[in-house]
Amino acid sequence: MKPAFVLLVSAAWSFTGAQHYYQGLMDYLDNRLLAIEAHSKQRRNIDLLWRRQWDRMQLWHEQSHRYHTELLDFKKLTDEAMVGLRNHHKVMFKDLEGAALLVDRVEQDMDYVETQTSPRACATQADKVVEQGAWRLEESRGEEEEEDDWVELRSEVSDCVEIISGIRSVKILKRVGGPKGMWTRDPKSSKVYVFNGTSGDNIYQFNSVQDFSRSPGVASSRQIRLPSDWRGPGSAVFGGHLYYIQQEDDADVQVVRYDLLSGSVTDVAMFPAESRAAVYGLNSETVADLAADDQGLWLLYAAGDGEPNIHLARMELASLDIEQTWDTRCPRENAEAAFVVCGTVYVVYNTRPASRSRIQCLFDVNDMVSSEEAPLIYFPRRYGAHASLKYNPEEEQLYAWDDGYQIIYRLTMKRKLLV
Ligand SMILES: *[C@@H]1O[C@H](CO)[C@@H](O)[C@H](O)[C@H]1NC(C)=O
Numbered sequence: 152m153k154p155a156f157v158l159l160v161s162a163a164w165s166f167t168g169a170q171h172y173y174q175g176l177m178d179y180l181d182n183r184l185l186a187i188e189a190h191s192k193q194r195r196n197i198d199l200l201w202r203r204q205w206d207r208m209q210l211w212h213e214q215s216h217r218y219h220t221e222l223l224d225f226k227k228l229t230d231e232a233m234v235g236l237r238n239h240h241k242v243m244f245k246d247l248e249g250a251a252l253l254v255d256r257v258e259q260d261m262d263y264v265e266t267q268t269s270p271r272a273c274a275t276q277a278d279k280v281v282e283q284g285a286w287r288l289e290e291s292r293g294e295e296e297e298e299d300d301w302v303e304l305r306s307e308v309s310d311c312v313e314i315i316s317g318i319r320s321v322k323i324l325k326r327v328g329g330p331k332g333m334w335t336r337d338p339k340s341s342k343v344y345v346f347n348g349t350s351g352d353n354i355y356q357f358n359s360v361q362d363f364s365r366s367p368g369v370a371s372s373r374q375i376r377l378p379s380d381w382r383g384p385g386s387a388v389f390g391g392h393l394y395y396i397q398q399e400d401d402a403d404v405q406v407v408r409y410d411l412l413s414g415s416v417t418d419v420a421m422f423p424a425e426s427r428a429a430v431y432g433l434n435s436e437t438v439a440d441l442a443a444d445d446q447g448l449w450l451l452y453a454a455g456d457g458e459p460n461i462h463l464a465r466m467e468l469a470s471l472d473i474e475q476t477w478d479t480r481c482p483r484e485n486a487e488a489a490f491v492v493c494g495t496v497y498v499v500y501n502t503r504p505a506s507r508s509r510i511q512c513l514f515d516v517n518d519m520v521s522s523e524e525a526p527l528i529y530f531p532r533r534y535g536a537h538a539s540l541k542y543n544p545e546e547e548q549l550y551a552w553d554d555g556y557q558i559i560y561r562l563t564m565k566r567k568l569l570v
Contacts, residue, residue, distance in 0.1 A: 176221055180214060311446065311493035313547070313564040314520055315510070321531050322559040324364050331436060332552045333384035333539035336360060337391065338444075344388050345369065345557075349436035352377045354393070356411075363557075377409060378416055383429075383436045384539040384552065385451075389443030389468065392417070396439050398427075404438060406450065408471055420471035423464050428453040430461055431486040433501055434538060442491040443468065444544045449491045453483055461486060463496055463514065481512035490542035490549065492564075495520055505536035530560065 328347035336343050343357040347369075355372035357363035366372065381395040382404075388394070393409040397419070404422040409415070422439070429435045430453050439452040448466040461483050464476040481489075481498040487508055489498040495515040501508045508530040513520060530537075535554035542549055549560040 183210075183214070311444075312566045313493045314495060314525070314566075315492060315497060315528065315562050316526065316565045317528060317563045318530060318560050319563045320561045322561070324360070324557045324559060326555045327368055327557060328555050330535070330554050331384060331434075331538040332555070333386065333541060333550075334363075334552060334557050335386070335388050335541040335550050336543055336546075337388040338543050338545035339390040342388075344386075344393070345372070346381065346384055346386055349384060350380050350382050352380045354381070360559075375411065375414075379407065383438040383440075384434075385430075385437045385440035387441040387443040387448065387541070389448075392468075394441045394443060394448055396441065398438055406439075406441070406448075406466070406471055418471045420466065420473075422452065423450070423473055423476055424452060424454045424462070426453045426455045426458070428456045428458075428483075430483060431488060432482075432484040433487045433503060433536060437488075437539070440489060440539075442542060444491065444542075446494060447474065449496075451479075451489050451491075451496065454478070459483060461489065461496070461498060463491075463516070465516070475516075477514065477516060479512075479514035481514055488537045488540040490540050492542055492544070499530070499537065499540060501536050507532055508537055533558070 327345065331349050333346045334343065341359055343360055343363045345355040345357070345363070347355070354375050354377070355369045356375055357366060357372050362371065377393075377395070379397050379399070382398045383396055386393060386395040388411070391411050393411055395407050395409065397405045397407045403425070404427065406420045406422065407416055408418040408420075410417050427438075429437055430439050430451050431437050439450060442449040442451070446465070448468050448471070450464040450466060452462050452464065454460075454462040459482050461479045461481045462476060463479050465474045466472060467474060479496050479498070481496065485500045485502065487499050487501040489496055491497075494517050495513055497510045498512040498514075499508050500511045510525075510528040513525050515521070533553050534556055538552045538554075540549050540551050547562050547564055549562065551558040551560060
């Protein structure tokens, strides 16, 4: 910064210097003309008058020539000053750019340190976990005597005790299909299902992740044609059943349960809201998002166009009956995807244009984990943005679709309850 400042000062100095010189030149010129004028008055002779005129013209010529040269010099000087200023500007711009980069790097480092150390969350969470664990054990002992009271608690507190503590590893399997889509693995059958694009009536089935990985494109898959279109990359497959969102042009949104073995629709349920708004702000094609596990079918949706938060409904796997709904208090804005682990919704946020995806809000239906306590978890920097994230409870990993790449994130978990 210091040399640049000196340069600026010297440029300014030479600028004002030139201006002074120019002014001086003008004064001199004036004085000279006055002198010549005075001198000429003394000459009465016509010849002399003529000569005087001649001299004057000569002088004018000379002076204007000099004046012109001076002007050129002055222009050169100002040009030089301008170049100097411009270079100085460039240097300053470079400095600013460098500073911006540095800030970005520091920010990344901070992110990294944050994910590595997962601040505050661990300690306070562990404390809370111990408390909850003790409480739960106590309640369990009272099970036989107070059957009625216990039933209510049991439906609230599940046996599932895991929360995510970080992302252990990433595996980029391959690139099949368009920028948006989803893929998932049935935790019960190990079969893999690929949903290319944002809607359609066909899906691709592979016998295993390995089969999918080895397959050239979708050539070796079994293609399944559905009786209606799935809408958005928000389907779920669990125990040989496909659950998908159906939205015919003028009809309401529905959840369809499709038996993959028999190839027939076994149930259709109305959506819990009239809303047509997409659930995630950054993925407008995801009308709603389904997740299935042993606890049931989870539906993440927007309760209305003006409703800013992601809502959650738990449905029965077999009947699609809605058991309960919640407002997760996690905003839809800038949300990219979400998934459910052990009754806890993890919402992944990003920016537009895409930067680093991060789990920044969570909601536990059992009220044991809160966003404030949970660590901020960053995904590794990727190609673009996640079109979908599907959690597999058996493997504790996420099946992600990112700009046509099929990626697996292996998660590290810790226990909610210290049993
Ligand atoms: C996947 O969808 C994209 C459009 O999103 C399309 O261009 C491509 O052909 C599809 N690929 C397969 C294998 O269906």
